């Protein structure tokens with residue numbers, strides 16, 4: 118006979134979304150069961166955000182010697198001990214892991230069960246010897262690397278994000294399939310740490326990002342020696358003479374040969390084994406179908422994070438907050454993933470929130486596009502970080518509806534604009550803000566002032582704008 122548990126909330130998956138739901142529910146004294154089949158912390162901690170940012174940080178240091186000459190310095194090229202780089206990555210994971218651990222969550226009052234959860238019926242989940250009959254269920258099972266059905270791929274050794282961070286040697290020539298955020302962040306990291314890197318993309322690199330800003334990142338990556346080939350279809354993968362051989366459709370120069378292969382061609386939701394049909398939960402290949410309140414077709418069951426169409430840790434956390442409000446306090450909620458920022462942590466960084474210029478033009482009759490280059494920023498000059506710009510999109514009346522920043526610290530700078538859009542601020546608020554001098558944040562203020570200058574015919578006002586630009 119299985120043990121029957123009757124918590125208020127049963128969470129499936131202990132990644133970013135599941136942990137946030139469980140921690141918040143426990144903080145309100147609600148009985149919670151949390152089920153995890155593999156590692157506590159999920160993708161973000163173990164195979165995603167944390168190891169990738171740790172690897173990028175090591176790579177940034179490895180590239181420093183190339184950038185110091187203008188400062189009057191000469192540094193020798195570094196000797197990269199990749200096993201120690203990997204140890205650094207593992208230490209960063211280990212430092213954060215206690216926050217996500219079974220012990221910590223047990224201490225918070227969450228009952229953590231290890232195993233694969235599956236629905237038996239609309240009201241019951243089974244795991245090992247337990248059956249859980251909860252008032253509410255939250256599915257937070259995340260996603261995994263989508264491995265395309267390329268001929269020969271299954272039989273050819275390849276890495277995904279779940280295995281690449283175990284690598285203790287630097288690949289001689291890493292071929293990456295996929296030029297999205299994951300593929301390009303790792304391309305730059307491995308290149309800077311000493312690998313030759315080729316990235317193959319079936320469509321356009323960074324296709325979801327503002328082309329003008331994406332081009333700044335792609336130029337930099339190419340300048341660093343990364344080969345990025347767009348609009349190529351990988352038709353076959355195999356091994357030849359100890360090398361990985363990749364055949365592409367327009368291959369005039371013969372197959373591409375690499376020492377290692379990384380597949381970073383998108384994500385697939387983790388739905389397998391959950392027996393969703395048994396619980397009347399609708400899903401598609403993109404994940405669990407949820408309404409604005411993140412409820413599935415089974416009203417007892419919510420879905421959050423990547424399995425519900427999210428793509429980021431902060432999206433999973435945001436979803437978790439909404440579910441807590443609705444499930445515990447019966448407050449109406451409406452998820453708006455369109456207002457969430459996203460960052461690609463290459464160097465330079467690419468950060469975006471709200472509507473892109475293209476989307477804004479499609480939605481609104483008249484918009485304003487305001488730009489300001491890092492080149493015109495005093496701090497950027499002092500730091501020699503002049504590569505990049507900000508692009509702010511407003512409605513005709515000045516309402517801020519989108520922002521993209523490419524350049525140093527873009528991921529930090531985007532937060533102000535996220536707040537501005539969330540709060541419905543007008544560009545005049547950003548033009549009037551007092552920004553400490555000299556900071557990169559001034560690029561935002563300068564772009565905002567531009568809203569008032571373009572249509573000015575009054576010479577006195579024009580002089581005022583010039584004054585503000587210089588001293589404001």
Ligand SMILES: Cc1cc2nc3c(=O)[nH]c(=O)nc-3n(C[C@H](O)[C@H](O)[C@H](O)COP(=O)(O)OP(=O)(O)OC[C@H]3O[C@@H](n4cnc5c(N)ncnc54)[C@H](O)[C@@H]3O)c2cc1C
Pocket residue numbers: 129130131132133134135152153154155156157158159160161162164165166167169170232233234235257258259260278299387389390391421422423424427428429430431432433462
């Ligand atoms: C290389 C890489 C870099 C990334 N970098 C960033 C970044 O810089 N910033 C950012 O915001 N996002 C980043 N992401 C995305 C981020 O990792 C995910 O959006 C986030 O982890 C999603 O959280 P989640 O809770 O939905 O799922 P996950 O974190 O994947 O957690 C799901 C958990 O559910 C468990 N599970 C699955 N099925 C079952 C089952 N049947 N029973 C029990 N347990 C189950 C899994 O084992 C897993 O632990 C990155 C992703 C990758 C791959």
